[in-house]
Amino acid sequence: MSTVIDIITDVFLLLLFVLLVSIAITYVIDVRQHRHAIRRNYPVVGRFRYWFEHLGGFFRQYFFAMDREEMPFNRAQRAWVYRAAKNVDTTVAFGSTRNITQSGTPLFICAPFPTMKKDSLEPSVVTIGEGCRTPYSTASLFNISGMSYGAISQVAVTSLSRGAKLAGCWLNTGEGGVSPYHLDGGADLVVQIGTAKYGVRDHEGKLSHEKLLALAAREQVKMFELKLSQGAKPGKGGILPAGKVTAEVAALRGIPEGQDSISPNRHPDIGSVAELLDRIEEIRELTGKPVGFKTVLGDDRWLEELTEEILRRGKASAPDFITVDSADGGTGAAPQSLIDYVGMPIRQSLPMLCDKLVEAGLKQRVKVIASGKLINPAEAALALCVGADFVVSARGFMFALGCIQSLQCNKNTCPTGVATQDKKLQRGLDVIDKTARVTNYARQLSYEIGMIAHSCGVKEPRQLQRQHVRIVTEHGLSMRGDELFPNKQPLH
Numbered sequence: 001m002s003t004v005i006d007i008i009t010d011v012f013l014l015l016l017f018v019l020l021v022s023i024a025i026t027y028v029i030d031v032r033q034h035r036h037a038i039r040r041n042y043p044v045v046g047r048f049r050y051w052f053e054h055l056g057g058f059f060r061q062y063f064f065a066m067d068r069e070e071m072p073f074n075r076a077q078r079a080w081v082y083r084a085a086k087n088v089d090t091t092v093a094f095g096s097t098r099n100i101t102q103s104g105t106p107l108f109i110c111a112p113f114p115t116m117k118k119d120s121l122e123p124s125v126v127t128i129g130e131g132c133r134t135p136y137s138t139a140s141l142f143n144i145s146g147m148s149y150g151a152i153s154q155v156a157v158t159s160l161s162r163g164a165k166l167a168g169c170w171l172n173t174g175e176g177g178v179s180p181y182h183l184d185g186g187a188d189l190v191v192q193i194g195t196a197k198y199g200v201r202d203h204e205g206k207l208s209h210e211k212l213l214a215l216a217a218r219e220q221v222k223m224f225e226l227k228l229s230q231g232a233k234p235g236k237g238g239i240l241p242a243g244k245v246t247a248e249v250a251a252l253r254g255i256p257e258g259q260d261s262i263s264p265n266r267h268p269d270i271g272s273v274a275e276l277l278d279r280i281e282e283i284r285e286l287t288g289k290p291v292g293f294k295t296v297l298g299d300d301r302w303l304e305e306l307t308e309e310i311l312r313r314g315k316a317s318a319p320d321f322i323t324v325d326s327a328d329g330g331t332g333a334a335p336q337s338l339i340d341y342v343g344m345p346i347r348q349s350l351p352m353l354c355d356k357l358v359e360a361g362l363k364q365r366v367k368v369i370a371s372g373k374l375i376n377p378a379e380a381a382l383a384l385c386v387g388a389d390f391v392v393s394a395r396g397f398m399f400a401l402g403c404i405q406s407l408q409c410n411k412n413t414c415p416t417g418v419a420t421q422d423k424k425l426q427r428g429l430d431v432i433d434k435t436a437r438v439t440n441y442a443r444q445l446s447y448e449i450g451m452i453a454h455s456c457g458v459k460e461p462r463q464l465q466r467q468h469v470r471i472v473t474e475h476g477l478s479m480r481g482d483e484l485f486p487n488k489q490p491l492h
Contacts, residue, residue: 072330073375078399080376084444085400085437104347105472106382111457120450121460126389128223128367129290129320136222136290138188140169141446141461142380144438145371145392146192146227146294148176150240150249150261151409155429156401156418161185162431163400163438172392173199175227175238175263177252178215185435190223191215192294193283195237196263198253207269207279209286216287223321224283226276226293228266231329231372233338234296237263243412244421273302273309280319292321294371296329297349298342300356307360318366323392324353326372330395334410346372346383354387363387375399377448384449385464400441401434 023044030036030043038046076097083090100107127137144164149157151174162185164171170188173179177199178191193200193207200215202208215221229235240249240261250257270276276293284291297303310318327343344352350370357363370388374380375396383391395403402416414420417428446461453461456468 077376081396081399085441087440103472103474107470108452108456109468109470110455114457115454115459119459120454123460124462131316132290133288141449142442143169143390143392144171144397145394146172146174147394148174149179149181150176150244152419153417153426154181155426155431157181158184159431159434159438161187162435166439167442169442179252188222189220190225191221192225192227194227194263195267201254212286216289223290228293228295231296231325231327233334234343235265236338237265246421273306277317290320292319294323294325296325296343298344300352303356307356315365318362321367321369323369323371324349329372350386377445381449381452384461385466385469397438400437
């Protein structure tokens with residue numbers, strides 16, 4: 001017995017000695033360094049300040065922030081996605097925790113005689129690119145926004161592809177090119193062409209007709225989307241840290257392995273409305289498939305210039321769709337000055353775009369896709385009311401995959417394996433389980449959009465109009481959507 005006690009004592013004394021030596025070394029390092037005043041003035045203990053600052057972001061999420069307080073997504077928003085993805089009960093009890101008198105809050109106008117289940121309809125089919133050789137027709141309301149292989153893991157992309165196929169929605173490839181994992185599940189694909197033209201570039205970095213034709217020949221590829229800008233960083237190109245640029249990612253993009261992948265802040269060959277329409281027509285004529293663009297809006301005068309040029313050329317010259325991204329959209333890595341201060345939020349830019357298209361008589365010709373922080377049914381339904389034909393989300397589907405909002409997307413350390421190329425971290429993702437969660441989330445969200453529509457007295461979600469929603473203004477008063485955003489012509 002005494003021998004055991006002696007061993008324990010020796011181990012304790014050894015650990016204590018190591019601890020004291022470590023503290024001494026740390027003390028010497030702190031008082032001799034010149035970068036941090038706190039550590040120099042308060043050696044050793046000053047380090048706790050940086051440690052607590054780092055941990056604070058995680059503790060706030062679980063212990064201190066209220067359900068509706070946290071940013072960029074609060075606990076209530078994330079919890080709904082988790083429940084929907086797991087196919088468990090999405091109902092709640094004892095009343096809403098949402099402040100329904102806060103300015104800007106949307107409230108749907110319930111009908112005195114809501115639509116009966118027997119009278120309800122499936123979402124109507126919408127055709128994009130009716131004048132194309134191969135138009136795309138789909139009834140899907142809610143689809144997967146652009147997420148590149150490289151930015152997210154192969155397991156995540158595979159799960160999204162398979163889940164999208166089962167849910168009947170499309171998957172946007174993101175600007176990183178079409179990977180085998182995007183193709184894996186057989187889902188409908190929207191191929192995004194970013195400013196660096198990854199996946200469709202020649203050896204000089206220019207658009208390759210040969211690669212475009214090869215992609216267009218695939219049945220899965222339904223549309224092409226030129227990315228002019230994205231929500232979190234309008235005016236800045238894509239950023240993929242060197243740690244994520246593996247040999248496979250590098251080969252797919254046509255770039256050096258192990259180096260930061262930074263695409264230009266705009267398409268070098270598109271510097272005007274005329275050049276944009278020329279490029280759209282070039283890709284559409286070459287591939288025979290619908291072509292549109294994704295952008296963050298900042299000024300309606302640009303939209304006027306766009307619509308005027310389309311009408312001058314003829315309606316056939318118009319893009320087949322426009323994806324409008326919100327200033328509160330998301331990405332793995334972006335400068336905070338752009339995330340916080342540049343671009344318009346979706347509640348301003350979406351009605352502005354729809355109104356300009358209606359005024360020009362182009363709303364039926366150009367389909368509108370809404371993107372940016374629309375991860376719950378009410379947010380998606382509001383976008384349909386305002387005039388969107390489709391809604392897409394990236395971060396909603398990341399939550400469905402298991403994302404916990406650890407804010408590590410700009411590194412290679414995502415703890416859930418979603419946004420990392422680290423194979424050890426990817427072990428946490430099971431393709432079968434995550435495929436089911438993606439499917440469940442897409443189906444449940446679409447179902448509850450329909451539930452809101454039926455409560456408003458219409459038979460299917462695409463019958464929602466601006467008069468079906470009120471927006472709370474100052475002093476708790478509310479105004480109908482068609483009063484805030486007047487437009488007498490039909491939006492769908």
